[in-house]
Amino acid sequence: MSSQKQELPTEQMIIGDCVESMNALPRESVDCIFADPPYNLQLGGDLHRPNNSKVDAVDNDWDQFESLKAYDEFTREWLTAARATLKPDGSIWVIGSYHNIFRLGYILQDLGFWVLNDIIWHKSNPMPNFRGRRFTNAHETMIWAGKSQKSKYYFNYDAMKSLNEDLQMRSDWYLPLCTGAERLKDDEGKKAHPTQKPESLLHRVLMSSTRKGDTVLDPFFGTGTTGAVAKKLGRSFIGLERDETYAEFARERIAAIDPLKDNLVENKPKREQPRVPFGNLLERGLLEAGAVLTDSKKRHKATVYADGSIMVQNSIDKTRGSIHKVGAAVQDAPSCNGWTFWHYKDGAKSLPIDHLRAQIRAEMHSA
Secondary structure, eight states: OOHHHHHSOTTEEEESOHHHHHHTSOTTOEEEEEEOOOOOOOOOSOOBOTTSOBOOOOOOGGGOOSOHHHHHHHHHHHHHHHHHHEEEEEEEEEEEOTTTHHHHHHHHHHTTOEEEEEEEEEESSOOOOTTSSSOOOOEEEEEEEESSTTOOOOOOHHHHHHHTTTSOOOSEEEEOOSOGGGSOBOTTSOBSSTTOOOHHHHHHHHHHHOOTTOEEEESSOTTOHHHHHHHHTTOEEEEEESOHHHHHHHHHHHHTOOOOOHHHHOOOOGGGSOOOOTHHHHHTTSSOTTOEEEOTTSOOEEEEOTTSOEEETTOSSOOEEOHHHHHHHHHTOSOOOHHHHOEEEETTEEEETHHHHHHHHHHHHHO
């Protein structure tokens, strides 16, 4: 562990102004930032349901700004401080609604952040539009950005695919609002925080863009959803919060979290696992020269050679080369992942040769 990492006040909250707190942290010291800033909702008076009961909406002082200019100045100030604390290859998530997300995006780009995705959080149980004069606001938007265009940001594609039943994760996430036992309430049964985010949202954010052991900074910590999920998933966290009442809820909540066992958290993405050349399969005796590989639909056949190359059978031009080159050639495609394209015979089954590579990687891991 580096000395810089030891200096970070991880696994705790800092009470006070988020800009001052971030400016006091070591420069370029955190791996990821999740920010849920004030939305500047600009509510004009109380909001009531058709039965005239009052809606428990966001009317707190921390969401009040005298003008859009004042909100922009606040946004630019905290984003500048956040950018200074973020590592060169780190990334930031910022969430908002139509009230503020476009202003946030504009300022993010102004400051040099590089937008990677905008994620639509499609709420499965949105609050209705009680006045019936606009569409129901059924989503919020998250902007995911690298610190710069050159940032080598982290993305766990494989984890997102696993969470989505082996389908590539899309940029529209269908998740519920924070309700039920997860919603923190005070002694009078009122919401502890009006905009508490669901843990399911932060689970996906942290699984996709951080590794186990990374440090996640939340400059608007509230009741600690980021900290709770970070602790559960084996990430470190720093929470900045100016409201002591919210912070106390967060402390109690996070203290009750039991971290998952290391082996339950995640596997390394395939691109980070040890490189295994196709020729290793022959050297280990998992395949033999002369073996025949096919694609999943058995439209193409290729013979394996002792040097690790393959050649398509019955090919006029006798294309011979790597599993990737030949796989691309038979499909007339610019590239191909030969590990998943080519299959071998295992009894009555036809399996991707990637299964054999996985065996070697498992042996390497055990060693």
